[in-house]
Amino acid sequence: MTDPNHSSAEIEALKHEAQRWVLRLTSGEATEADAVALNRWRLTSVAHRQAFAEANLLWTKLQPATAISARDGPAATTSSSQDSGRHPAHLGRRAFLGGAIAAAAAYTVVRPPFELWPSLAELSADYRTGIGQQRQIPLTGDIWLKLNTRTSVSALSSRGGTVDAERIELISGELAAATNNLSAKPLVVVAGEGQTTATHARFNVRHDGGTVCVTCLDGELEIKHPHRSSALRSGQQVAYNTQSMGDAVNVDTDAVSAWERGLLVFRNDPLARVIEEVNRYRSGKIVLMNEALGRRPVLATFRIDRMDEVVPRLQAVFGVKIQTFPGGIVVVI
Template sequence: MKTLQREAGAWVVRLGSQQATEDDAQAFKRWCAQSRAHADAFVRAREVWQAMAPAALRVRQDERRHGEQKRDARPSLAGRRAFLGGAVAASVAYLAVRPPLQLWPSVIEWGADYRTATGEQREVAMADGVVLQMNTQTRVNVRPGSDSGEGIELLAGEAEIAAQSPVSARVTVSAADGVVSAVRARFNIRHTDGEVCVTCLAGEVEVARGAQRVALDEGRQLRYGAAGMGAAVPVDTGPVTAWRRRLLVFEQVPLAEVVAEVNRYRHGRLILTSEALGRSLVQASFSIDRLDDVASLVREAYGAEVTQLPGGIVLLGRAKA
């Protein structure tokens, strides 16, 4: 039994190493298939790592804050245990910051003023007539108010902001290294994977990044990130705002992108094990409340092989000829 527990813990670490490959996914599938006990052991190991993460992170922070203490000149069993304990704490802290396959929230999410869990949406009424609609896996900080209006920092995720103040108060939303501002407008802002996407839904907003400033009116969208600031382009706002109706709408989008988006809303993880399958184009809409049906739909539409694993992990691959 102890051997099985060690193997399960090793799988949690390997899948969280940021270096997991398709071969790892297939090997994990074979390991889980050996018995029900293997699958149960993985679920338990994941729960243990998740429960230990906050304490381990505090240990790591304390070590950084206080610095290393003087070591005894002579090695001792206690010292060795302390070293091993520190190594385990560091590993758990790493998994707390970078959870395996994003199977649980990162501890970084816990410190925001407002946050939403996987699949959760939330409305926040703010000062000066500003209404903040938060989508799944979103973290927001509110900066101290000023005469110029409400200040919001979108740390990650997606939100729709409606600024309907009867006075000329300006709402500003900072995301990455840019700032979006408006007086009376409604806009959608998304900050994921190092890129920010701003869509004006009504009125006019200004997007500023360094010395660059671009005005967006209704129905126009702009992206910025590591590649710089893109041009303002017209866009169909229907798919952009579909999440407000509890829908995900895809119009000729590669399946790999669909899977990445679906994973933001469901517990567990869909994993593509075929690059060719990931390039398949998808024209579909899914209910956010029924995302467990996505794997079955992929199997029916593309003949994919679907393998259900513990912890909500689902492998999607090309069916064998």
């Protein structure tokens, strides 16, 4: 890492700070406040963001080795720890500062329990929104983005493809984008294994749980995936994952884009999907324990700024039993 605005000593100090942030997130005690503080630290300078990205990359490269260590650790280290009088757990945390990290702890960063805080990749993004937040970003005079709740986006090199374009990566979450034919460059949105290219269009992209869903709200889009390509027209939607991409289907674009108006619109959606969607906009987690109940259709419109009204409405409509726990955890029985 080089930066003309920072001395080598300052850069080295930033690297250690970034590693300490990773250790904090892997301590098992990380909170949403820690995520906010880390994002504030990252925004201090380009050097801060690069230091954290390098710490993240270091963990990624070491994941296979540390996974083996975590798998074999108890049996493999018993005699050595007894002989030396040291504790392997302490060695793991010290080792990361020299180039390694404990895999069991790191798992909580990649897959936080109940998704109660962002992952490392999300925290490394150039643009982020928290729970229930939305944010509009003008990329150029002719291209803008609107990020939905819990969304992470990174800027990519404008020459990462075969044509000169404004390129971004949707790491997770959902965004709306608009371009017009006056744009000097097309917009390319990379998400998962595919990418969406737009020159004159308005569209929605959602990246959630390994699945990417692209909806053309107006104009035309080009979708490229390792296994196939597809052209979308207004009112059409396509979904893909790492293995395949489905066929284009016609959808209710008003419901898809309702979040831009501050609404969640459900038209005979199963309750399980409704709860999954509501969870994106509130702190904590609603957990549905009744599979049969989860299949019941829901016809409703909720205001995003009134998510606290959802659970009482479910109780009134379905007569469900509710158990509440600290941290915003609600169990629907």
